[in-house]
Amino acid sequence: MEKIRSIIKEITKLEKDLLSEQESLLRGALSILEKKIKNKDAKTIELQKDIIAKQDEHFSLFSLNRQQSIQKLNIVLNRLIGRDYNLSDSEHWLLFAAIANAKINYKKILEIGTANGVTAAILSLLFPKAEVTTIDLPRDSEKFRNTYGRANVADEVAQKRDQFLQDFSNINFIELNSIFLDSWSKNTFDLIWVDGAHGYPVLPIDLYNSCRLIKNNGLVIIDDVFLRLRKSDQTYKSIAAVETLKLFKETGVIKDFKLIRKRLSLSYNFKDLNEKFLGIFEA
Ligand SMILES: C[S@@+](CC[C@H](N)C(=O)[O-])C[C@H]1O[C@@H](n2cnc3c(N)ncnc32)[C@H](O)[C@@H]1O
Numbered sequence: 001m002e003k004i005r006s007i008i009k010e011i012t013k014l015e016k017d018l019l020s021e022q023e024s025l026l027r028g029a030l031s032i033l034e035k036k037i038k039n040k041d042a043k044t045i046e047l048q049k050d051i052i053a054k055q056d057e058h059f060s061l062f063s064l065n066r067q068q069s070i071q072k073l074n075i076v077l078n079r080l081i082g083r084d085y086n087l088s089d090s091e092h093w094l095l096f097a098a099i100a101n102a103k104i105n106y107k108k109i110l111e112i113g114t115a116n117g118v119t120a121a122i123l124s125l126l127f128p129k130a131e132v133t134t135i136d137l138p139r140d141s142e143k144f145r146n147t148y149g150r151a152n153v154a155d156e157v158a159q160k161r162d163q164f165l166q167d168f169s170n171i172n173f174i175e176l177n178s179i180f181l182d183s184w185s186k187n188t189f190d191l192i193w194v195d196g197a198h199g200y201p202v203l204p205i206d207l208y209n210s211c212r213l214i215k216n217n218g219l220v221i222i223d224d225v226f227l228r229l230r231k232s233d234q235t236y237k238s239i240a241a242v243e244t245l246k247l248f249k250e251t252g253v254i255k256d257f258k259l260i261r262k263r264l265s266l267s268y269n270f271k272d273l274n275e276k277f278l279g280i281f282e283a
Pocket residue numbers: 111112113114115116118119135136137143144147148176177178179195196197202
């Protein structure tokens with residue numbers, strides 16, 4: 001028993017060392033990249049252009065025009081946060097703008113995970129004729145109160161969000177744990193943004209419910225898809241999304257899925273260090 005305890009201790013230490021090694025590698029890589037950008041290094045500029053071109057191609061797989069959606073998104077972002085989109089922003093905003101350009105008949109949208117309400121507001125302005133339902137955990141639940149830096153300020157955060165959302169008449173905010181979405185009617189939504197819990201056991205349940213709730217030809221988009229991780233958790237980081245999507249594809253629950261980069265700036269795309277994706281599938 002003593003020997004097992006000592007091995008576990010050793011492994012825990014190794015894992016910690018590996019994580020700190022990974023962080024230091026990332027810091028080093030970022031500083032090299034900064035210098036290359038400052039010196040307008042031709043290869044670095046080319047690499048950035050390639051990433052953007054590939055993202056444009058990925059959008060077109062879903063008949064979406066990424067470049068044409070930038071202007072539409074900028075109008076909305078300037079109204080809400082006073083600035084234009086940039087390559088460090090999450091591409092889900094641009095995806096929504098591209099969808100708003102292409103699929104003008106979308107009437108019902110669901111966001112799982114409201115947080116401060118900014119994405120719900122973006123959806124509301126991009127789809128003024130749609131009803132945007134957005135859900136987040138009940139404010140008195142332990143998970144709501146102790147995640148996303150809300151310890152000691154959970155009530156203020158919830159009040160601020162409620163106040164902010166009041167300005168958008170087509171937003172329907174509900175305090176609900178997403179695991180109860182199983183009681184909602186099938187084929188209800190044209191678009192679902194899955195951005196609540198990011199790990200096991202909740203995320204696979206959210207994806208399963210999304211498959212039921214999405215209408216034919218509707219789109220489900222999933223945030224923060226990691227391909228591999230040294231350490232996973234239930235709330236922020238896990239490979240649950242990619243594992244569940246692969247299982248759904250293998251078993252025919254969905255026809256296919258695609259992963260696209262979450263952010264395009266090179267500083268967010270160091271392989272095995274900080275790469276993140278958005279998952280997309282069509283029902
Ligand atoms: C990453 S934030 C959402 C960010 C937001 N959707 C956006 O696009 O900016 C995740 C949110 O999901 C909520 N959440 C976590 N688990 C949930 C669950 N089981 N049901 C509903 N909401 C959940 C958290 O409280 C948190 O506010």
